[in-house]
Amino acid sequence: MRDAFILLMLVFLFGAACKRPFLMTLAYLYVDLVQPQQISYYLVNSVPISLIFGAAAVAFFLFFDDKRDLSFGRVQALMLLFLGWITITTFNAELGEQAWIKWDPAWKAIIFGVFLPFVLRTRQRIEAAVMFILLCVGSITITGGIKTLAGGGGYGTMSLLVDSNNGLYEGSTISAVAVALIPLILYAYSYNQIFPKRRITLLLSAGLIFSAALIPIGTEARTGLVCLAVLAIFLFLGAKRKLLFGAVGAVVAIASIPLLPDSFTGRMSTIQTYDEDNSASTRVAVWNWTLDFVKDHPFGGGFYAYKLNRIEVQTRRRVGEGSNMREETVTVVDEARAFHSSYFEVLGEHGYPGLLIFMTMLVAALLQLRGLYRRFRTSDEDAWIAHLAKALGQTTIIYMCGSLFVGVAFQSTLYFLLGLAAALAQIAARRESATSRALLDLQGGSLKPQAAAVAVVRAR
Numbered sequence: 001m002r003d004a005f006i007l008l009m010l011v012f013l014f015g016a017a018c019k020r021p022f023l024m025t026l027a028y029l030y031v032d033l034v035q036p037q038q039i040s041y042y043l044v045n046s047v048p049i050s051l052i053f054g055a056a057a058v059a060f061f062l063f064f065d066d067k068r069d070l071s072f073g074r075v076q077a078l079m080l081l082f083l084g085w086i087t088i089t090t091f092n093a094e095l096g097e098q099a100w101i102k103w104d105p106a107w108k109a110i111i112f113g114v115f116l117p118f119v120l121r122t123r124q125r126i127e128a129a130v131m132f133i134l135l136c137v138g139s140i141t142i143t144g145g146i147k148t149l150a151g152g153g154g155y156g157t158m159s160l161l162v163d164s165n166n167g168l169y170e171g172s173t174i175s176a177v178a179v180a181l182i183p184l185i186l187y188a189y190s191y192n193q194i195f196p197k198r199r200i201t202l203l204l205s206a207g208l209i210f211s212a213a214l215i216p217i218g219t220e221a222r223t224g225l226v227c228l229a230v231l232a233i234f235l236f237l238g239a240k241r242k243l244l245f246g247a248v249g250a251v252v253a254i255a256s257i258p259l260l261p262d263s264f265t266g267r268m269s270t271i272q273t274y275d276e277d278n279s280a281s282t283r284v285a286v287w288n289w290t291l292d293f294v295k296d297h298p299f300g301g302g303f304y305a306y307k308l309n310r311i312e313v314q315t316r317r318r319v320g321e322g323s324n325m326r327e328e329t330v331t332v333v334d335e336a337r338a339f340h341s342s343y344f345e346v347l348g349e350h351g352y353p354g355l356l357i358f359m360t361m362l363v364a365a366l367l368q369l370r371g372l373y374r375r376f377r378t379s380d381e382d383a384w385i386a387h388l389a390k391a392l393g394q395t396t397i398i399y400m401c402g403s404l405f406v407g408v409a410f411q412s413t414l415y416f417l418l419g420l421a422a423a424l425a426q427i428a429a430r431r432e433s434a435t436s437r438a439l440l441d442l443q444g445g446s447l448k449p450q451a452a453a454v455a456v457v458r459a460r
Contacts, residue, residue, distance in 0.1 A: 002045035006036045013272065021064040025119045026132045028053045028112065032412050033136040036348070038162045038169075044092045053253035054108065061119055069430055075368060075422040076114045078361040079415065083110045085357055093302020102303035108412040112228070113415030114135055121430075123384065126423050127192045130184055130388075133416060139206045141178045145211030148218030175224030176402030177304075177413050178212035179231055180395045185209055187391035191384050201396070227402040234394045283340045283405075285311045290348040300351030307336040312430070333376065342403035358409065362400060365421045369393040372428055385428050392421050 009028075017024035032055045037045050061067075071431075085105060093099030120126040144160050160169050168174045189197070189205035216224020216391035239245035289309045295300065301308060313332045339345040347355045376382050396417055399408075408414065 003040045006040050010036065010044070017056070017060055021060040022119050022125055022128075024053070024057045024060040025116070026129060027133050028057045029129065029416065030136050032109075032112075033168060034139060034161070035135065035164075035167055035169075038164055038166070041315035043071060050108070054112065055113075057119075059114065061115075065119065066121075067118075070118055071426050071429070073117065073368075073422045073425055075365050075418055075425070077365055078357065079110050079418060082354070082357045082361055083107055083114075085354050086350055089300050089302050089354065092299070093305070093306050094297075094308060095302060098307075102410070105412075106279055106303075109410060109412035109415045112412070113382040113419035113422075116416065116419030117426050120420070120423035121427065123427065124193065124221050126388070126420060126427065127188070129416075129420065129423075130188055130196060131192065133413075134181060134185055134188060134208060136412075137168065137174075137177060138182055138211065140174060141211040141215050142207065144174065144218050146213040148214045168413070171219035171413060172221040172406040173408055174222045175216045175219050175221040176227050176399060176406055176408060177411070178215040179224055179227035179399040180402060181210055182212055182231055183234065183398070184392040187387055191387050221406075223232070223402045223405045226405060229400045230398045231394075234398075268442050281315045282313050282334055282337055283309065285313045285334075286337045286339060287341060287344050290344045294351060295346055297349050300347070300349050300354055303349050305348045306339050306345075309337055310335045311337060327410065330377050339407045341405060341408035342407055344406040345409045362396070362419065365418050366393055366396060368425050369396070369421055372425060376428065382428070382431060384433075385424065388424055389421075392417065392424065396421070 009030075013023065013027035013030065017027060027211065028050075031049050035050075037047065037049045053252070086103065090099045090103045102387075116129070120129050140160050142258075147159075162169060164170075168177060185205055185208050188195075189201060195201050213228065216228060236242060238243055245287065286306065286309060289311055290306075293305070293308070297305075311334050314329055315332060339348055343355065346358045369389040369392050373386045373393070376386035376389070399414060399417065403409065
């Protein structure tokens with residue numbers, strides 16, 4: 001039954017794209033995020049669906065889509081520069097051919113982020129892409145939320161749509177992504193033109209937000225708690241009645257503590273006492289190893305460079321009970337420990353140049369979104385650009401904060417967000433340019449007022 005549904009879904013998306021070519025790009029977003037080939041039992045699990053839909057998306061754009069007024073932005077240029085650099089470091093990787101295994105999905109994610117602005121050239125298209133991303137991730141978070149409410153959570157044990165540790169099915173990754181997308185869910189409910197505000201859209205949006213908030217509890221990933229804290233700050237700053245919002249938020253947080261699983265509260269408490277937690281203290285040791293490693297390898301060690309590490313960590317643990325409880329120090333030896341931080345991941349694998357390009361790419365996107373918000377927040381017709389820019393900026397920042405504690409530097413969601421940011425900037429630039437030309441033509445007398453008004457409307 002599951003295989004039949006997946007096959008019908010893929011056939012439907014392919015058929016819809018035959019009428020609306022840009023839908024093939026959205027179909028690829030579904031294939032990349034949900035990974036139906038992993039969910040399927042036998043019908044499509046041996047078919048290279050990602051390759052087929054990725055190639056089809058490019059082909060449909062080249063042969064059937066409108067290619068007028070294409071432009072290339074600085075965020076896209078930085079993504080290509082980053083792709084070029086990680087390719088160079090892969091040629092010189094310490095682990096040779098192993099490094100190309102991780103390079104393969106990385107280059108696909110980056111190149112599709114570069115490709116997205118070519119297709120998403122209108123408000124309807126970019127909002128459709130946002131909705132597709134939200135619903136794809138939502139199909140995973142709703143499953144996780146239901147299992148969490150049913151008591152099926154646990155660190156490293158909660159199974160989502162499929163029992164896998166790849167992509168969005170890894171606990172810390174889905175925790176960061178799910179919480180980060182909440183600002184986009186709020187935008188989609190309030191401003192999108194595809195689904196008007198109705199009771200059903202309110203219930204769907206509330207369900208997506210609630211399930212996203214449950215994911216950090218079900219996975220017991222500390223990354224999710226960090227992302228929730230950053231989200232709370234954004235919501236507080238955007239609230240009209242900050243004191244009331246803060247008071248209600250504090251009451252809800254305190255009241256929810258007794259309802260949380262003991263395993264969750266116990267794990268979250270180790271954020272402050274990381275030296276008593278083997279996982280957290282080992283993570284800090286890996287970061288120190290990375291800093292030492294790049295002293296001798298300033299250009300990085302290539303993908304999977306963490307497999308070279310061997311670390312010894314001293315942690316404290318409590319033994320005994322009651323009055324006989326005492327602390328003792330134990331030494332733990334670990335090898336090939338992952339970076340558990342996107343920034344140390346990029347630093348260790350691609351060196352200081354790679355980290356510089358990576359950070360420049362993220363900051364450039366945020367500055368671009370900030371500029372769009374400032375220019376369009378007072379606009380009557382294009383205020384949606386400001387609202388979407390704000391939501392994308394908050395989503396990116398939350399993702400970046402979550403990236404401090406999980407290695408998701410090459411997770412495709414990041415490059416989809418960057419692609420959306422670049423697409424929004426180019427939509428705004430085209431609208432401003434078309435409006436300016438129409439007004440200049442009106443002032444010069446080459447257009448009648450009615451024709452100028454039509455040109456401005458078409459630009460919007």
